[in-house]
Amino acid sequence: MGKRRFGGLSGKLLFLTIAFIMLTEIFIYVPSVANFRNNWLKDRLTTAGVAAAVLSETNTIAPRLQEELLRTTGAVAISLDQGSRRSLIAMSQMPPEVQMIVDMGDMMFWRAIMESFETLFTPSEDLMRVIGAGSMGKVMKVDIVLPVGPLKKDMLAFSVRILGVSFVISIVTASLVYLSLRALFVRPLQRLTRSMVHFAEDPEDASRIVQASPRDDELGDAEAQLAAMQQALNRALQQKQHLADLGLAVSKINHDLRNLLASAQLFLERLEHVPDPTVNRLAPKILATLDRAVAYTQAVMSYGKASEEPPKRRLLALSRVGDDVCDVLGLNEHAAIQFDNQIPVVLEVDADPEQLFRVLLNLCRNSVQVLEAERDETLVRRIVLEAGREGRGVWLKVSDTGPGIPPMLRKTLFKAFQSRSKTGGTGLGLAIAAELIRAHGGTIVLEEGGAGASFRIDLPDRENV
Known part of the structure; x- marks a missing residue:
């Protein structure tokens, strides 16, 4: 300047x-x-x-x-x-x-x-x-x-x-008049200009955010708004850097992870020839899970690059998708958590099979992690899937009996890295779910009231379905 x-x-x-x-x-x-x-x-x-x-x-x-x-x-x-x-x-x-x-x-x-x-x-x-x-x-x-x-x-x-x-x-x-106006307006404007230039040199440095003065006038409002804007920009840049770091980390481990998964697939293919009914029943599901693990690695990297694939929609038996989620999470034989799939067997939904599975898996995994963190054995731990058809669309609910979502997280619930309220979470699950549902032209919201957390998904049919 x-x-x-x-x-x-x-x-x-x-x-x-x-x-x-x-x-x-x-x-x-x-x-x-x-x-x-x-x-x-x-x-x-x-x-x-x-x-x-x-x-x-x-x-x-x-x-x-x-x-x-x-x-x-x-x-x-x-x-x-x-x-x-x-x-x-x-x-x-x-x-x-x-x-x-x-x-x-x-x-x-x-x-x-x-x-x-x-x-x-x-x-x-x-x-x-x-x-x-x-x-x-x-x-x-x-x-x-x-x-x-x-x-x-x-x-x-x-x-x-x-x-x-x-x-x-x-x-x-x-x-x-000049000295008065300079003290009241010109010098504060010069201070704001210097603060903006100083912040622009390194917007990721939070210490460069302008400190709003206690003035109770229009310039005080401008300083407060500028500080809020710089704070929002600083958080956004940090999140983008977090995403970039995440994508870089995933790309580095992706090659080695693929090799490990390929070896596991070879071992499972050998197990398929073992004359044991239990092995023959579980081996295909384990192979499918390994395939999905490879796809999820790619999906996380794609999310970091903001390039999620468009949905390839098909008619699905929604109840079967819920059962697959239950199998992957191991809820059929879980000692403490009850999984209740109330989706009608005849209900069909027009959606991408893998993307809808990922949405339900993210929501149910969040519920499992929250319920497993509870130490009181008298508490009811249950995950419920409900669904129905309304006009040319399907609604789906995923509910649990956990402690619910804290009020301070609800406004930014579906933003990346904003909902890490549980230990070990990345804050990406709900963001990925919201992005996939929006790609289908649908909506996902957190319903108010009731015990625990309840997410409602609305998926419209395609025009030619």
Whole structure:
């Protein structure tokens, strides 16, 4: 993450803060300069009107008094309108043409603003005529002619003062606002950015997860959500690494395991020729079990690669599949666990034979491991298979009388490595079962209530079945 200067968020924030405050000061300056011009002209009219009203009581005005009056007001000519007559009170010389006429009695707000800026851009040597109401005696109006220069000079000086003060206020205010916003927003955002970059360098390192601050605002919520997202990503990466390690381990032992199983198959083929009814009955089942063991090794490796084969669906006698599971787990002669296959003999299901067998085997093996872990001999230990047809589909239940599924595991029950609540479990059995059922277009759920754990599977038929 490169080091930014003025082009970063902080610099832009400072610039925009100054710009907006200066814009606000301009809106203040415009009416202020118009008001200053009006007051300046009113002061000149008042001074000229009062002096002229006093002097007008005499028939003649001495030249020295006229010069003093003109000097005080800055005018070149002053006249009074007393209703019945109009009097020229003082005049330095015959004024040339007047370029601007200002009637203070008809001064609207917007007009005052426009004429103020017109004054600022008028040459200083031009003359302006200002008309206003008299302030004493019988004087109705005061009419003075004065050069634009003095007014323009004072207006420019006022503009410099107010703009200077405005600029200082803008800098101070902008700095305070900038420092406040930087402390409240920019620095926390920079911290979040650094945390994301730091986490991205090694997302599998849990120590790099951002630590949410105790802020109770939107940024605090963002930090909490980012921490939760990083934790979820960290767990997902660890699980994926676990799967990769599992696939690598299985691939290493797969070759040697195949050789061992092949040797066992040869021995069993020899046993088939022994004239013993028990051997002849059990040998084919043991061979089938060995074949499935090879297939399961491949299946675990396939799951680690997320490449499970699509189901090859056939019509199956569901009760026979349950009996095969019972034989493989050795539940027919189990001393403590009772296996109760209540599936109707005539019930048929449209499914892949091997994949459905794996699903039932995983579910029943989990139940066996849980029930065998119980040490109290008074407890009932039973596994029950139930099934039936509903419309164009079959439902199947696998239930046991164990302690059930802990509440903390139910949300992630069918995720890999999330349901290892029993000793020696890998956390893959339910994940594999859920994946195989979904491949058939079906669902598997944990039913609430009742003793122990009860899983319900719904398998729809194919369209052409």
